[in-house]
Amino acid sequence: MKIPKHIAIIMDGNGRWAKAKGLARTEGHREGARSVEVITKYANELGVKYLTLYAFSTENWARPKTEILALMTLLEETLDKFLNNPDKDIKVIFSSSRKKLPKKVLTKMEQVEKESAKNKGLILNLAINYGSRQEILEAVLKLQEKGLKPTKANFEKCLYNNLPDPDLIIRTSGEQRLSNFLLWQAAYSEFYFTKTLWPDFREKAFLDAIKDFSARQRRFGA
Ligand code: FPP
DSSP: OOOOSEEEEEOOOHHHHHHHTTOOHHHHHHHHHHHHHHHHHHHHHHTOOEEEEEEEETTGGGSOHHHHHHHHHHHHHHHHHHHTOTTOOOEEEEEOOOSSSOHHHHHHHHHHHHHTTTOOSOEEEEEEEEOHHHHHHHHHHHHHHTTOOOOHHHHHHTSSOOOOOOSEEEEOTTOOOOTTSSTTTTTTOEEEEOSSOGGGOOHHHHHHHHHHHHTOOOOTTO
């Protein structure tokens, strides 16, 4: 089986998962955060090098305040788990516009980034307060400020992170769109859509996606 070097996931369906069980939306996010832990650990075991997770978009600020607060709290709690991870294996980085995020979350992000910087396992890239158009605009500005020539290589150095492009982009819950995620980086990515809701997306579902990817022929336009 070919293991993709970089997998990116649009984690969708937490709300529907909760609704189907007669629970509050925040309970769906809580179970979704559990999937984040499970999938990160499993991806590391499988030898995936980079895992990018779309955790909060620049458009998500339009959600009710209570839901935003619950998501921010979950985020902090999950980051704490990575901080206290005894394996010291996973390196956490962020694709984030740092502008609107609460100070507490920003401090925690910086702490995790610093303390996990030397870890040698999977690189977990969390897209928090992320929007691809915003990322591209910020990169154009940086390019100008630095007086760099607008080449592909220079432009990519100005993105939030300069990771290899995702080989596989997964979206859960049956929706089939990119929702302002990695517009630049997805130029030659393979897409995988599954009806499984994110809180139910665990090892087997992840392996199914990789198997599907593994059977594909990639030509990169050649
Ligand atoms: C989409 O479900 C999910 C989100 C907007 C947030 C994703 C967040 C998590 C999985 C939990 C916290 C993240 C981390 C990294 C700890 P939705 O609410 O849009 O679901 P719906 O479309 O069914 O309403």
